[in-house]
Amino acid sequence: MKPEQQNVRLLTIEAEHEGQRIDNFLRTQLKGVPKSLIYRILRKGEVRVNKKRIKPEYKLLAGDVIRVPPVRVAEREQELPSARLDKVQALDAAILYEDDALIVLNKPAGTAVHGGSGLSFGVIEGMRALRPEARFLELVHRLDRDTSGILLIAKKRSMLKSLHEQLRDKTMDKHYFALVRGQWQAHQKAVTAPLKKNVLASGERVVRVDKEGKPSETRFRIIRRYREATLVEASPVTGRTHQIRVHSLHAGHPIAGDNKYGDAQFDDSMRELGLGRLFLHACRIRFYHPRLEQTMTLEAPLEPGLQRLLDKLPPA
Structure with missing residues (x-):
């Protein structure tokens, strides 16, 4: 991979970046540079703030002048091998909304x-x-990699901070479509089982319902019943790893195509009808856009393969 040599840069911190750690700031400025190298130039004092050495955890102030030393950065033309160009183009086509502070993406499954x-x-x-x-x-x-649908990407630090606050305060509403095994019971409107994350020796993450786990809540609403399955809308109140998948399983209705928490026989029957992925899709999101000063609701349509599967399912 052909490298290029950057010159020393002096960057003045704007209010937009105030409060951000210097190591995280450098990661956004030095795209393609390994984190290990960023920490090395910080430890060696090659990065200066107002002509002084700083630690990686230093938080930036508006008006700070950052000295960024020359580093070897992979040329942009070489960053993406041709095998990945199709994926990048697919992301471009998947953008649902974009402005100067935010990108909303309909993320493809498998990415x-x-x-x-x-x-x-x-x-x-x-x-x-x-x-x-x-x-x-x-x-x-x-x-999750196998989940499709709405994903928010901030283009401004102020936007990231605002949206993170909404997530913490539970004022951002996220909704998912999930096709689950069997007939979901109308009275089962919420699952509040605590979840505990375990990491196996292989490094694989597995989440289980455990009384010692973290408090978790997912709300469910029936969208349509089929003979052997139910399309539900799941709304996570908390944001635990694999939450909807494990809560669906705990309710007795694992999600179709879930190779970690699913039911093999049900998955086989769905596969015969053309399902080749996890049937979990982030379909709708509602949040407050601080720059527009308004609440936004955005929806992401199901990919054609999921819709074709639904069209094949016999109704209840």
Whole structure:
């Protein structure tokens, strides 16, 4: 991979970045540079703030002048091998909404939100390749790799902070479509089982209902009944790992195509009808847009394959 040499840069911190850690700031400025190298130049004092050495946890102040030393950064043309160009183009086509502070994406199933754990490519890497001029691009929240649907990406730090506050305060509403096994009972409007995350020796994350787990709540609403399945709308009140999948299983109705928490016989029958993925889709989100000063509601349609499956299912 051909490298290029940057010159020393002096960056003045605007109010937009006040309060951000210097290490996180450098990661947005030095795209393509390994985190280990960023921490190395910080430890060696090559990065200066107002001509002084600082620690990685230093929080920026408006008006700070940052000295960014020359580093070797992979040329942008080489960042994405041709095998990934189709994925990047698919992300471009999946943008539902964009303004100067926010991107709303209908994330395809099978694409991780970020690289790591053996994956070198994810949504955020792809979006940074699509928007090389963007000085700031960060995920607001996450979706499982096999889950499709609405994903928020902040283009401004102020937007990221506002949306994170809404997530913490539970004022952001997220809704998912899930096709589950069997007949969901009308009285089962919420599951409040506590969830505990375990990491296996292989590094795989598995979540279980456990009285010692974290408080968790998912609300459910029946959308349509089929002979052997139910399409439900799930609304997570809390945001635990695999929450909807495990709460559905706990209610006795595992989600179709779930290779971790699903039912093999049910999955086989759905596979015969053409399902090749987890049937979990983030379909709608409602949040307050601080720059527009208004509440926004955005929807992401089901991908054609999921809709074709529903059309094949015999009604109850």
